[in-house]
Amino acid sequence: xxQGEEDPQALSIQEGENATMNCSYKTSINNLQWYxxxxxxxxxxxxxxxxxxxxxxxxxxxxTLDTSKKSSSLLITASRAADTASYFxxxxxxxxxxxxxxxxxxxxxxxx
Amino acid sequence: xxxxxxSPKYLFRKEGQNVTLSCEQNLNHDxxxxxxxxxxxxxxxxxxxxxxxxFQKGDIAEGYSVSREKKESFPLTVTSAQKNPTAFYLCxxxxxxxxxxxxxxxxxxxxx
Numbered sequence: 001x002x003q004g005e006e007d008p009q010a011l012s013i014q015e016g017e018n019a020t021m022n023c024s025y026k027t028s029i030n031n032l033q034w035y036x037x038x039x040x041x042x043x044x045x046x047x048x049x050x051x052x053x054x055x056x057x058x059x060x061x062x063x064t065l066d067t068s069k070k071s072s073s074l075l076i077t078a079s080r081a082a083d084t085a086s087y088f089x090x091x092x093x094x095x096x097x098x099x100x101x102x103x104x105x106x107x108x109x110x111x112x
Numbered sequence: 113x114x115x116x117x118x119s120p121k122y123l124f125r126k127e128g129q130n131v132t133l134s135c136e137q138n139l140n141h142d143x144x145x146x147x148x149x150x151x152x153x154x155x156x157x158x159x160x161x162x163x164x165x166x167f168q169k170g171d172i173a174e175g176y177s178v179s180r181e182k183k184e185s186f187p188l189t190v191t192s193a194q195k196n197p198t199a200f201y202l203c204x205x206x207x208x209x210x211x212x213x214x215x216x217x218x219x220x221x222x223x224x
Contacts, residue, residue, distance in 0.1 A: 004154075030210050031210060033212055033213075035213075040200075040218070040220075041217055041218065042116075042118075042202055042204075042215035042216050042217045042218050043155075043202070043204075043213070043215045044215070045212035045213060045214065045215075048211070048212050088154060088155070090213075092209075092210050094210070097209065098209035098210040100157075100209075100210075100213070102147075102154040102155040103154050104152070104153055104154040105154060
């Protein structure tokens with residue numbers, strides 16, 4: 001896998017269902033972040049989880065981090081049509097300076 | 113309201129022409145970044161700056177130039193040396209390089 005690779009590439013669900021997206025990476029990280037991008041817009045920062053944390057919550061979002069498996073997941077509970085967007089994970093490496101690498105994203109479509 | 117303003121929203125460039133994309137922030141962030149996004153892909157780093165009057169090349173700097181004369185401003189020039197400039201350009205800032213980014217709404221550049 002590449003650094004910060006999301007899975008699946010696309011996901012289609014019904015409103016009210018939960019959506020789970022995964023991110024895998026290769027190199028040890030300082031922290032991992034999730035972003036949302038609506039079509040034709042800039043990215044919006046959702047949540048940051050540090051390498052010594054295992055789980056964080058923010059409203060309907062739950063992020064987990066497993067550093068032994070070099071993976072993270074983003075769970076959106078009780079999804080809404082407004083959650084339709086692309087979701088990106090970004091891994092922050094400490095290579096003397098900090099470097100942030102974005103994955104290619106998961107496109108989520110929530111059907112009303 | 114604090115945020116990042118990118119202008120213009122749409123830009124058309126003729127062959128051999130240089131164009132400049134504007135990015136202004138009022139968040140008092142030290143670090144600023146320029147990314148390029150191609151359809152269905154993640155973000156690729158063009159240039160970044162962690163302090164006024166200093167900037168560093170990212171992964172795809174060829175054909176681009178930047179300046180950082182003021183903390184609030186980080187304009188990007190797409191030169192005629194960039195042979196495939198059609199893309200969506202995103203500017204971002206952060207208070208610290210390993211913190212979450214605040215993104216502008218983007219500039220869509222098209223070669224005509």
